[in-house]
Amino acid sequence: xxxxxxxxxxxxxxxxxxxxxxxxxxxxxxxxxxxxxxxxxxxxxxxxxxxxxxxxxxxxxxxxxxxxxxxxxxxxxxxxxxxxxxxxxxxxxxxxxxxxxxxxxxxxxxxxxxxxxxxxxxxxxxxxxxxxxxxxxxxxxxxxxxxxxxxxxxxxxxxxxxxxxxxxxxxxxxxxxxxxxxxxxxxxxxxxxxxxxxxxxxxxxxxxxxxxxxxxxxxxxxxxxxxxxxxxxxxxxxxxxxxxxxxxxxxxxxxxxxxxxxxxxxxxxxxxxxxxxxxxxxxxxxxxxxxxxxxxxxxxxxxxxxxxxxxxxxxx
Amino acid sequence: xxxxxxxxxxxxxxxxxxxxxxxxxxxxxxxxxxxxxxxxxxxxxxxxxxxxxxxxxxxxxxxxxxxxxxxxxxxxxxxxxxxxxxxxxxxxxxxxxxxxxxxxxxxxxxxxxxxxxxxxxxxxxxxxxxxxxxxxxxxxxxxxxxxxxxxxxxxxxxxxxxxxxxxxxxxxxxxxxxxxxxxxxxxxxxxxxxxxxxxxxxxxxxxxxxxxxxxxxxxxxxxxxxxxxxxxxxxxxxxxxxxxxxxxxxxxxxxxxxxxxxxxxxxxxxxxxxxxxxxxxxxxxxxxxxxxxxxxxxxxxxxxxxxxxxxxxxxxxxxxxxxxxxxxxxxxxxxxxxxxxxxxxxxxxxxxxxxxxxxxxxxxxxxxxxxxxxx
Amino acid sequence: xxxxxxxxxxxxxxxxxxxxxxxxxxxxxxxxxxxxxxxxxxxxxxxxxxxxxxxxxxxxxxxxxxxxxxxxxxxxxxxxxxxxxxxxxxxxxxxxxxxxxxxxxxxxxxxxxxxxxxxxxxxxxxxxxxxxxxxxxxxxxxxxxxxxxxxxxxxxxxxxxxxxxxxxxxxxxxxxxxxxxxxxxxxxxxxxxxxxxxxxxxxxxxxxxxxxxxxxxxxxxxxxxxxxxxxxxxxxxxxxxxxxxxxxx
Numbered sequence: 039x040x041x042x043x044x045x046x047x048x049x050x051x052x053x054x055x056x057x058x059x060x061x062x063x064x065x066x067x068x069x070x071x072x073x074x075x076x077x078x079x080x081x082x083x084x085x086x087x088x089x090x091x092x093x094x095x096x097x098x099x100x101x102x103x104x105x106x107x108x109x110x111x112x113x114x115x116x117x118x119x120x121x122x123x124x125x126x127x128x129x130x131x132x133x134x135x136x137x138x139x140x141x142x143x144x145x146x147x148x149x150x151x152x153x154x155x156x157x158x159x160x161x162x163x164x165x166x167x168x169x170x171x172x173x174x175x176x177x178x179x180x181x182x183x184x185x186x187x188x189x190x191x192x193x194x195x196x197x198x199x200x201x202x203x204x205x206x207x208x209x210x211x212x213x214x215x216x217x218x219x220x221x222x223x224x225x226x227x228x229x230x231x232x233x234x235x236x237x238x239x240x241x242x243x244x245x246x247x248x249x250x251x252x253x254x255x256x257x258x259x260x261x262x263x264x265x266x267x268x269x270x271x272x273x274x275x276x277x278x279x280x281x282x283x284x285x286x287x288x289x290x291x292x293x294x295x296x297x298x299x300x301x302x303x304x305x306x307x308x309x310x311x312x313x314x315x316x317x318x319x320x321x322x323x324x325x326x327x328x329x330x331x332x333x334x335x336x337x338x339x340x341x342x343x344x345x346x347x348x349x350x351x352x353x354x
Numbered sequence: 355x356x357x358x359x360x361x362x363x364x365x366x367x368x369x370x371x372x373x374x375x376x377x378x379x380x381x382x383x384x385x386x387x388x389x390x391x392x393x394x395x396x397x398x399x400x401x402x403x404x405x406x407x408x409x410x411x412x413x414x415x416x417x418x419x420x421x422x423x424x425x426x427x428x429x430x431x432x433x434x435x436x437x438x439x440x441x442x443x444x445x446x447x448x449x450x451x452x453x454x455x456x457x458x459x460x461x462x463x464x465x466x467x468x469x470x471x472x473x474x475x476x477x478x479x480x481x482x483x484x485x486x487x488x489x490x491x492x493x494x495x496x497x498x499x500x501x502x503x504x505x506x507x508x509x510x511x512x513x514x515x516x517x518x519x520x521x522x523x524x525x526x527x528x529x530x531x532x533x534x535x536x537x538x539x540x541x542x543x544x545x546x547x548x549x550x551x552x553x554x555x556x557x558x559x560x561x562x563x564x565x566x567x568x569x570x571x572x573x574x575x576x577x578x579x580x581x582x583x584x585x586x587x588x589x590x591x592x593x594x595x596x597x598x599x600x601x602x603x604x605x606x607x608x609x610x611x612x613x614x615x616x617x618x619x620x621x622x623x624x625x626x627x628x629x630x631x632x633x634x635x636x637x638x639x640x641x642x643x644x645x646x647x648x649x650x651x652x653x654x655x656x657x658x659x660x661x662x663x664x665x666x667x668x669x670x671x672x673x674x675x676x677x678x679x680x681x682x683x684x685x686x687x688x689x690x691x692x693x694x695x696x697x698x699x700x701x702x703x704x705x706x707x708x709x710x711x712x713x714x715x716x717x718x719x720x721x722x723x724x725x726x727x728x729x
Numbered sequence: 730x731x732x733x734x735x736x737x738x739x740x741x742x743x744x745x746x747x748x749x750x751x752x753x754x755x756x757x758x759x760x761x762x763x764x765x766x767x768x769x770x771x772x773x774x775x776x777x778x779x780x781x782x783x784x785x786x787x788x789x790x791x792x793x794x795x796x797x798x799x800x801x802x803x804x805x806x807x808x809x810x811x812x813x814x815x816x817x818x819x820x821x822x823x824x825x826x827x828x829x830x831x832x833x834x835x836x837x838x839x840x841x842x843x844x845x846x847x848x849x850x851x852x853x854x855x856x857x858x859x860x861x862x863x864x865x866x867x868x869x870x871x872x873x874x875x876x877x878x879x880x881x882x883x884x885x886x887x888x889x890x891x892x893x894x895x896x897x898x899x900x901x902x903x904x905x906x907x908x909x910x911x912x913x914x915x916x917x918x919x920x921x922x923x924x925x926x927x928x929x930x931x932x933x934x935x936x937x938x939x940x941x942x943x944x945x946x947x948x949x950x951x952x953x954x955x956x957x958x959x960x961x962x963x964x965x966x967x968x969x970x971x972x973x974x975x976x977x978x
Contacts, residue, residue: 114867138888142870145858154824154943157853172851173746177755180947195976220867224894289698298977309698319975338960339967349964354978363920371914401917414917
């Protein structure tokens with residue numbers, strides 16, 4: 039039983055999603071090989087990443103594929119390469135991170151192997167049985183694959199990253215990359231640092247009446263920019279005129295469910311809680327120890343927000 | 355009552371539209387009384403403003419069941435907008451469709467069916483509500499024109515309509531048969547919005563007092579024949595009342611949904627309050643009453659669709675649904691406790707919005723009168 | 730160019746799903762079903778391509794139970810020209826659906842297939858990629874912009890940290906992301922017209938496709954409840970917990 043992990047393409051170091059995918063691979067048992075693919079274009083890129091990957095704990099072998107047609111991870115070219123390796127290498131499992139790269143490539147690999155793909159696994163019950171969220175995380179399914187090769191994508195937040203050092207794997211070049219002639223990379227546009235929309239943001243920093251004035255919201259904005267977060271507010275802050283209405287999170291404002299919700303100076307009126315209680319992780323910063331927000335917060339910090347927030351901005 | 359796949363699609367479309375486009379702004383419109391021009395434009399584009407008008411006149415040409423299902427869903431999103439829609443469809447478009455000349459249909463109905471022009475229905479007067487025979491507004495012939503004078507009360511869309519259907523006495527000696535109907539463009543000199551009412555609810559729907567001060571319209575503006583006004587006024591009485599029943603059911607359903615969701619979320623004594631029998635049973639009663647009203651409403655609509663008499667059934671549906679809705683909304687507030695009494699949650703607004711369903715298009719007392727005379 | 734659009738009937742996005750008492754799935758009895766929201770975006774995009782003169786015919790397809798006809802009717806009311814239901818009562822999984830769609834694509838010869846990037850029930854996010862693999866076509870997944878040209882199509886994709894534009898050889902498969910468009914509501918006249926549009930039902934077996942599920946669901950459970958919160962003593966402790974325990978930053 040050997041697992042092939044498709045590394046998140048990188049030209050600089052081993053990416054965190056690769057390390058967490060390796061975390062999932064380590065739960066399967068058996069050897070773990072990593073495919074590092076990309077295009078160095080004359081530089082060090084792929085080779086250096088492969089060397090770094092070889093040092094990752096628990097990796098038995100690193101396969102590298104460095105070719106122009108693998109630039110930008112085009113699925114049409116990556117998938118046949120992976121399929122060739124699976125067939126020649128006799129892999130029992132193929133894991134890719136649940137990144138847009140992994141989600142693009144893994145199903146294509148699975149279909150070419152005529153096997154199902156298991157998306158976004160959050161747990162490994164046994165080598166053929168996995169847990170995964172369905173219905174946007176409102177239920178967790180345990181699924182068993184009867185296919186000879188298990189192809190899965192791995193939700194990074196569900197697994198511990200393995201240590202980036204401690205291994206000494208062999209590095210081998212993998213052959214078989216070719217241009218399928220189906221697709222071409224045209225351009226890429228990195229997201230501007232503009233703050234995301236409240237309803238789609240991964241992280242939200244919200245302020246309440248405790249902010250005392252709209253003039254203090256830049257404190258939150260600085261933290262938000264550091265976290266790539268959107269800025270929200272409670273109704274109390276909106277009614278007090280600190281910020282415009284479209285900042286409002288709550289029953290009468292926007293209903294949000296980010297991965298991280300940081301409530302600053304918000305007491306936690308029920309109408310606010312109704313708008314954010316489905317957030318995955320809730321942090322509350324409030325100087326009133328009795329504030330109801332602490333009852334639903336995963337992490338509560340009783341502190342003066344005017345001290346704590348700048349400190350937090352500096353720390354993250 | 356089972357509905358067809360097509361009727362279900364109409365309902366689902368109206369529900370999605372109401373949920374996504376109407377409900378989010380309902381509280382704000384309640385606060386500001388801002389007229390929902392954009393919402394009505396979108397509804398016009400979807401065919402919701404001319405549902406019963408055939409395609410040849412630019413309408414959607416749906417059946418009556420589809421119409422009441424859509425009214426119910428729009429009402430669940432914003433009760434006030436459902437009133438604008440109901441008035442426009444049932445006493446705006448319908449009389450012109452039934453009694454209008456081709457020229458009148460060309461001029462008004464086409465624009466109305468697509469929602470580009472709103473209609474108003476000017477029957478009620480300060481001293482004459484459901485007793486249409488007590489009208490005081492007069493229209494006097496002057497050559498090939500008519501000159502209208504009088505005042506009309508509680509006119510939905512009175513300020514925003516493009517055309518008003520005005521009922522006036524043309525032959526004082528003839529009683530009910532001396533009333534005629536006129537299509538009056540609201541930009542006609544002398545058409546004056548004398549006052550806008552400040553209401554308990556449904557605040558984004560304008561309710562106006564209209565004064566007619568020597569309003570001159572050509573004879574071609576008369577809808578139907580001279581003396582046919584009373585018949586025209588009563589022609590869609592049943593349809594209007596079934597529509598109010600649908601509005602009541604929609605608003606009650608919205609209040610119920612909010613209460614049910616809250617009861618599932620809110621905990622007391624360690625459990626969601628819906629786990630407390632007092633709360634759960636109240637919700638069960640609410641749901642049952644809503645369903646009973648809905649079935650009365652759909653039954654009346656299906657009779658009307660089949661062309662059968664339904665005066666009694668329409669009155670029963672309106673009477674029962676409107677009174678049910680007030681009670682269900684009150685129970686919804688009760689489920690929320692203190693939060694139901696403040697405007698953080700929608701139930702207090704719906705409670706205010708739905709109250710008028712027991713009043714307009716014939717009060718509950720009038721409905722009982724109609725029903726009792728048909729026993 | 731003929732466009733094939735695949736749609737799935739799923740539990741309405743507004744329904745808060747509840748896990749069944751027997752732990753074998755979620756409650757779907759008496760639950761409102763609708764078209765998968767990403768598929769609505771797919772239908773909308775096809776209709777826009779037709780309105781722009783880029784598409785000539787829109788064929789909408791669903792693989793699923795008889796009730797999926799309702800979903801297809803909705804797509805017809807949004808502007809698709811005809812519909813095909815591949816009728817099956819087995820639990821549909823991505824690979825089987827991709828195979829059924831492949832069989833239809835070979836028959837219909839579309840220039841473009843558009844699908845939602847994922848269904849909001851199983852959240853698999855696979856069918857489009859699998860279909861492209863089986864057909865040997867290019868795939869433009871998570872599309873936020875689609876611009877067809879002669880023989881090719883430029884697809885702007887929502888990728889981690891930004892946008893990427895690729896040029897794909899046609900025929901190709903595109904899967905939709907949220908920002909591609911805002912789907913229209915089916916207007917009442919179009920709902921009326923939809924019932925007159927052709928809706929064909931074919932049996933999965935007649936396509937020679939095996940839809941037998943490859944994955945067996947052993948159980949479905951509620952997600953773990955929010956654990957009781959903790960108070961932290963300092964900003965440093967908070968950051969440490971967010972990084973190592975919650976792993977959200």
